[in-house]
Amino acid sequence: MNKFSFTKMHGLGNSYIYVNMFEETIPESLLSSLAVKVSNVNTGIGADGMILICPSEVAPVKMRIFNSDGSEGKNCGNGLRCVAKYAYEHGMVKDRSFFIETLSGLVKAEVTVENGAVTNVTIDMGKPRLKRSEIPMIGLDAERVVAEPFEVDGKQYEITAVSMGNPHVIFYVDDITTAPVTTLGPIVEKDERFPEGVNVEFVEVVNDHELHFRVWERGSGVTQACGTGACAAVVASVLNGKTARNKETVVHLAGGDLIITWTDEGNVRMTGPAETICTGVYYY
Numbered sequence: 193m194n195k196f197s198f199t200k201m202h203g204l205g206n207s208y209i210y211v212n213m214f215e216e217t218i219p220e221s222l223l224s225s226l227a228v229k230v231s232n233v234n235t236g237i238g239a240d241g242m243i244l245i246c247p248s249e250v251a252p253v254k255m256r257i258f259n260s261d262g263s264e265g266k267n268c269g270n271g272l273r274c275v276a277k278y279a280y281e282h283g284m285v286k287d288r289s290f291f292i293e294t295l296s297g298l299v300k301a302e303v304t305v306e307n308g309a310v311t312n313v314t315i316d317m318g319k320p321r322l323k324r325s326e327i328p329m330i331g332l333d334a335e336r337v338v339a340e341p342f343e344v345d346g347k348q349y350e351i352t353a354v355s356m357g358n359p360h361v362i363f364y365v366d367d368i369t370t371a372p373v374t375t376l377g378p379i380v381e382k383d384e385r386f387p388e389g390v391n392v393e394f395v396e397v398v399n400d401h402e403l404h405f406r407v408w409e410r411g412s413g414v415t416q417a418c419g420t421g422a423c424a425a426v427v428a429s430v431l432n433g434k435t436a437r438n439k440e441t442v443v444h445l446a447g448g449d450l451i452i453t454w455t456d457e458g459n460v461r462m463t464g465p466a467e468t469i470c471t472g473v474y475y476y
């Protein structure tokens with residue numbers, strides 16, 4: 193019987209099964225199917241996916257993230273905060289500020305420590321990718337996708353698309369409590385205009401530094417929070433003149449709040465909690 197030790201952690205209720213690949217060995221060919229199995233709340237552990245904390249040649253640690261459908265994502269904001277917490281608390285890094293490698297490049301983490309435990313984490317997520325080709329999205333000629341008409345099943349919408357290393361499309365709504373998350377979300381996730389699929393976000397603007405946010409995630413469906421999605425929502429809101437550049441913006445997600453700033457230098461900074469739920473051994 194094969195097995196590996198895991199730590200279940202969450203960022204605002206967006207939980208993953210974390211595996212320390214400095215200590216565990218799992219065949220590459222099994223990673224996708226294992227992500228599906230461990231995510232199952234009935235026959236597995238229960239989570240939005242699986243995250244591997246791996247050795248890296250360019251940073252103290254590398255994060256790989258697998259959604260609950262087994263697809264591998266290229267970035268994960270809530271995951272990065274939990275990886276930073278894990279790395280610091282397990283002595284994998286000595287400084288409170290350090291780099292983490294992702295499939296979409298290097299990001300910088302800064303942990304807040306109280307009595308030896310990481311209570312909050314800031315991630316410099318780097319620059320958003322705004323070109324249509326970088327999302328990626330196919331369709332009109334305009335280089336960026338900002339307030340673009342978008343038809344779905346004969347209904348007209350307006351979208352803005354942003355990549356944080358992974359693809360996001362933002363719909364603005366008047367009332368977040370009635371956003372079509374579970375009806376429009378799964379349709380747009382697989383829309384052919386997004387060749388790699390897309391994370392689908394719904395945003396209600398409160399004022400120039402406050403948003404309400406819900407998400408249908410590519411590969412995981414409805415989650416309590418999406419860190420990269422919240423970053424994309426802030427960038428989209430600045431591009432649409434709805435929130436202020438270089439100003440801390442509170443994003444209210446179902447699982448709690450993130451503080452996000454798109455700085456004048458161009459980077460997106462995200463601050464929020466990261467929590468450990470439990471540890472255990474998974475048999476497969």
Ligand SMILES: N[C@H](CCC[C@H](N)C(=O)O)C(=O)O
Pocket residue numbers: 206257259264265266267268269270271358359391409410411412415417418419420421
């Ligand atoms: N579903 C995403 C990966 C997880 C992102 C999200 N959980 C976050 O916190 O950023 C994707 O396939 O791009």
